[in-house]
Each structure stands twice: as C-alpha cells, then as structure tokens.
Amino acid sequence: MAAYRADDDYDYLFKVVLIGDSGVGKSNLLSRFTRNEFSLESKSTIGVEFATRSIRVDDKVVESSDLGYSWPRKVE
Numbered sequence: 001m002a003a004y005r006a007d008d009d010y011d012y013l014f015k016v017v018l019i020g021d022s023g024v025g026k027s028n029l030l031s032r033f034t035r036n037e038f039s040l041e042s043k044s045t046i047g048v049e050f051a052t053r054s055i056r057v058d059d060k061v062v063e064s065s066d067l068g069y070s071w072p073r074k075v076e
C-alpha cells in the first residue's frame, strides 16, 4: 500500500525570493518553474506574487516557495 503523504508534508523547504527591475522576467521564471507556463504578454506585477512547487529528489520531497517582488522602474 502506498504511504499517504499530505500536500504540505515535505522533507526540505526552500524559500526563494526573486527581486529585480520591472520587466526582467521574474514572473515568467516563477510561472515556468511552478506551472511550466510562459507568456509573452504578461502584465506587470504590482507588489508581490507567491507560488509553490513540490519536487521529489531521490526519495525526499522538496518544497519550494517563491516570492517575486517588483518595484516601479525609474523613468530617466
């Protein structure tokens, strides 16, 4: 019988914060990693967005929670 494992049950938790200028690709990096999606027409993020993904490495469950933060680019 397969052992039951709850969604929030993991062996390791990594929290990754993506910080950078607007338009450098943070949101798409996040969506590619967590949902395998990419959009050429993604809207600018106001503030923060948050996503998680669990992966299995050998027999360990690794949970990654990623936080992206954008600030408005200064117009020269």
Ligand SMILES: Nc1nc2c(ncn2[C@@H]2O[C@H](COP(=O)(O)OP(=O)(O)O)[C@@H](O)[C@H]2O)c(=O)[nH]1
Pocket (backbone or CB within 6 Å): 020, 021, 022, 023, 024, 025, 026, 027, 028, 029, 039, 040, 041, 042, 043, 044, 045, 070
């Ligand atoms: N060609 C190309 N465009 C990208 C790539 N990553 C992001 N973009 C585009 O760059 C723009 C800004 O990306 P976004 O993820 O919203 O940037 P953010 O403001 O840092 O979150 C969007 O139009 C994306 O489609 C990439 O690796 N290649």
Ligand SMILES: [Mg+2]
Pocket (backbone or CB within 6 Å): 026, 027, 028, 043, 044, 045, 068, 070
């Ligand atoms: Mg963004």
